[in-house]
Amino acid sequence: MTNLKVHAPAPVDLEGDLASLRGDCARMAPHWAVPERVAPVPVSPSRIHGVTVPPASARLLDAMSDYGD
Template sequence: MTIYPASHERYESEPSLADLRGDGARMAPHWVTPAAPAPDPVSPALIHGVVVPAASARLIDATAEYGG
């Protein structure tokens, strides 16, 4: 495991967005996961018994304004 030393100054203030992005870029190779296999398709006729509360349906319906 590689250890990246940090300066004392870095702990005295909040990290910047650039610092956080750099940290994430350095950590990314350590968190590689295998791709999950795609699920088998299901016919819409087999999907039944799903109940969506009215408030959730309104929320989803309203998101169309933001997506496109």
């Protein structure tokens, strides 16, 4: 049988303010890796296909309100 040791999480400051939150984020920032920005590759028109929607789904979407209605 394996005895797994569980470590208690870091104490949480529930009464903290924005300054303490920003400090926590600043301390964590060096641990976050930022992926390199990759330029999107254009897609050839021959690879773009239409979308097929079943009639029941089309009726459902047609009955939904558009933005701002």
